[in-house]
Amino acid sequence: MTETSVGSAPLDDLPPFASLTTDEDREKKAERSSPGTYNVVVNQDSFQHLPEYNDDPEIKREFLSPLRRGSVATSLGSSLSREAAAEGASASGDPNIIVLPRFEDVTRRGTFSSNQARSPISPILKHPAIKSEDLEEAIITEEPETMAESSRLGREAHYLRQFRQVVWRQLVPAEPDQRDGMVRSSANILEAAASVFPPLHHAIMAVAALSLAVQEGRERVDALQHYHQVLPALQSTLRSSDDLSSDGAFLTHFLLLVYEIASAEPEHANLWPQHLSTLLRISLLRREVFGGEPFPYVVWWICNIDLDALFSGAGSGEYVASMLSNDLIPPPSFHLYPLGLDGSSVVYADEVDMLPTVLQLDYEVTILAMRLALLAHEFRHDTTFNDMDAVQTEQTIRIRQSRIFEVQEALRQLWVTQSVMMVNQQIDELPTRPKQIYEHAATLYRACIIYSHTSMWPGQRLETSPDYDTEIAVASNQVLQMTRKALAEDRSDCRYLVFPAFIAGFVATDGAQRMSALDLLRGMEKKSIGRNTSVTRKALAAVYEAQNERFMNTGQSLDVDWMEVMNEKNLMVVNFGL
Numbered sequence: 240m241t242e243t244s245v246g247s248a249p250l251d252d253l254p255p256f257a258s259l260t261t262d263e264d265r266e267k268k269a270e271r272s273s274p275g276t277y278n279v280v281v282n283q284d285s286f287q288h289l290p291e292y293n294d295d296p297e298i299k300r301e302f303l304s305p306l307r308r309g310s311v312a313t314s315l316g317s318s319l320s321r322e323a324a325a326e327g328a329s330a331s332g333d334p335n336i337i338v339l340p341r342f343e344d345v346t347r348r349g350t351f352s353s354n355q356a357r358s359p360i361s362p363i364l365k366h367p368a369i370k371s372e373d374l375e376e377a378i379i380t381e382e383p384e385t386m387a388e389s390s391r392l393g394r395e396a397h398y399l400r401q402f403r404q405v406v407w408r409q410l411v412p413a414e415p416d417q418r419d420g421m422v423r424s425s426a427n428i429l430e431a432a433a434s435v436f437p438p439l440h441h442a443i444m445a446v447a448a449l450s451l452a453v454q455e456g457r458e459r460v461d462a463l464q465h466y467h468q469v470l471p472a473l474q475s476t477l478r479s480s481d482d483l484s485s486d487g488a489f490l491t492h493f494l495l496l497v498y499e500i501a502s503a504e505p506e507h508a509n510l511w512p513q514h515l516s517t518l519l520r521i522s523l524l525r526r527e528v529f530g531g532e533p534f535p536y537v538v539w540w541i542c543n544i545d546l547d548a549l550f551s552g553a554g555s556g557e558y559v560a561s562m563l564s565n566d567l568i569p570p571p572s573f574h575l576y577p578l579g580l581d582g583s584s585v586v587y588a589d590e591v592d593m594l595p596t597v598l599q600l601d602y603e604v605t606i607l608a609m610r611l612a613l614l615a616h617e618f619r620h621d622t623t624f625n626d627m628d629a630v631q632t633e634q635t636i637r638i639r640q641s642r643i644f645e646v647q648e649a650l651r652q653l654w655v656t657q658s659v660m661m662v663n664q665q666i667d668e669l670p671t672r673p674k675q676i677y678e679h680a681a682t683l684y685r686a687c688i689i690y691s692h693t694s695m696w697p698g699q700r701l702e703t704s705p706d707y708d709t710e711i712a713v714a715s716n717q718v719l720q721m722t723r724k725a726l727a728e729d730r731s732d733c734r735y736l737v738f739p740a741f742i743a744g745f746v747a748t749d750g751a752q753r754m755s756a757l758d759l760l761r762g763m764e765k766k767s768i769g770r771n772t773s774v775t776r777k778a779l780a781a782v783y784e785a786q787n788e789r790f791m792n793t794g795q796s797l798d799v800d801w802m803e804v805m806n807e808k809n810l811m812v813v814n815f816g817l
Contacts, residue, residue, distance in 0.1 A: 266451025366417035398447035425576035503770025535569035549612035571598035686739035718743035734816025
């Protein structure tokens with residue numbers, strides 16, 4: 240459309256501008272037309288021929304003919320002439336309104352040789368900047384640094400949501416209101432520390448990216464990139480023992496431990512034992528520096544992670560053994576976030592009647608579980624046992640059974656106290672925290688009963704009296720029932736159920752119960768942070784295969800050792816739930 244200026248102009252006898260095919264005719268047309276403003280209409284179809292907005296591989300490989308550099312107006316005009324000849328005159332009917340059918344980016348004139356197309360971002364969302372090269376020439380360019388920064392921030396925001404809503408719920412399930420930004424979540428402690436301690440920020444991103452990669456079944460590129468930035472950042476940040484005792488260093492190594500366990504694979508370098516040893520050093524150092532532990536619940540979490548590694552046979556129990564021997568395991572009143580003004584865990588109004596009792600129960604069951612797991616580690620690493628004669632072997636087994644019986648009796652006594660029986664009767668009415676902590680204690684107790692009869696050393700089940708078969712079967716059925724109930728309530732984030740479900744499935748003799756155990760593990764592996772839960776299910780399936788084969792050959796399968804089966808199949812589990 241033309242806004243006619245004052246004054247006369249030479250007679251214009253040329254056809255409409257859109258029909259002109261040569262630059263000479265266009266110049267004449269321009270000279271004979273009144274000065275004014277011409278509108279070029281660009282719509283989404285104008286961009287469809289550009290490689291980044293088209294999925295056609297032929298267009299992506301198109302070689303654009305090299306043209307002389309010129310102004311934006313010249314570029315648009317030459318592009319228009321080609322398209323006008325093919326597609327006809329202006330769609331509007333007005334010769335001075337041009338709907339551009341194809342936009343040719345002058346910055347791309349030359350060969351387009353990239354093998355990878357950019358993300359199909361709408362032109363409307365791009366932020367162009369005009370760069371003037373001279374008075375008559377300008378080109379439209381993107382601002383890659385700004386876009387890259389925006390993309391990075393978007394990814395990190397996505398990973399932070401994954402960390403809060405998925406990862407942290409699995410690491411610390413017994414926290415209410417663990418929704419994005421809720422103040423009750425202990426994830427806020429890590430996020431606050433990460434804001435002033437860059438290595439912790441990268442550790443958070445690494446664990447979250449790993450979790451997403453596992454869920455989506457893709458490569459762990461982002462996770463590895465963040466992970467490999469943690470250690471150099473730590474080296475540049477930690478310059479003294481005081482730095483090592485800092486909250487940032489402590490929490491960073493905690494997440495590095497989680498990352499290494501979640502991604503651990505056989506025949507690969509696994510650094511989780513080193514991170515656990517470092518955490519032990521830091522824990523002891525922090526007690527010297529601070530006179531106590533500012534984050535006692537983190538120490539409790541680490542103890543539970545090390546306990547799982549002990550049960551799986553992958554760990555030595557260095558952390559829990561040191562904490563037990565030095566009496567440094569936090570008391571039950573310090574296991575939950577947040578802490579009150581007196582330094583102990585806050586108890587909310589609806590929890591007052593039950594939470595202290597449940598915390599004490601969970602603490603005592605876990606301590607006994609640690610003693611049992613350390614005992615199993617001792618028995619399994621006794622190199623003299625296989626060289627003993629029959630008399631020595633029988634005597635050693637009696638001593639072992641006596642030591643195991645002591646732990647078993649302590650566990651059984653916990654479950655017949657009046658307070659625990661009262662809680663058990665009200666389990667469905669309990670608030671979130673007492674309910675999940677009780678569930679942890681109840682399933683761990685039954686898992687310990689099964690483990691103590693079957694898995695303390697290879698072939699132990701052959702030495703276990705048939706009098707305990709009922710206790711084993713009842714414990715197995717109860718664990719599977721509790722796990723089934725949790726999954727029915729959409730609580731697959733309760734990762735503490737994975738090991739009990741595995742050990743319950745191991746001793747199950749009924750085919751339906753066996754299949755149920757596999758299905759429960761399959762249900763929980765979908766939201767696992769790493770690979771351990773998936774490997775746990777595969778290990779149980781391999782154990783069933785070995786048991787069936789053994790039964791076919793000998794008429795019994797009690798001497799099948801699940802740890803030996805896992806080693807034979809090259810299946811490594813460090814923490815059943817991660």
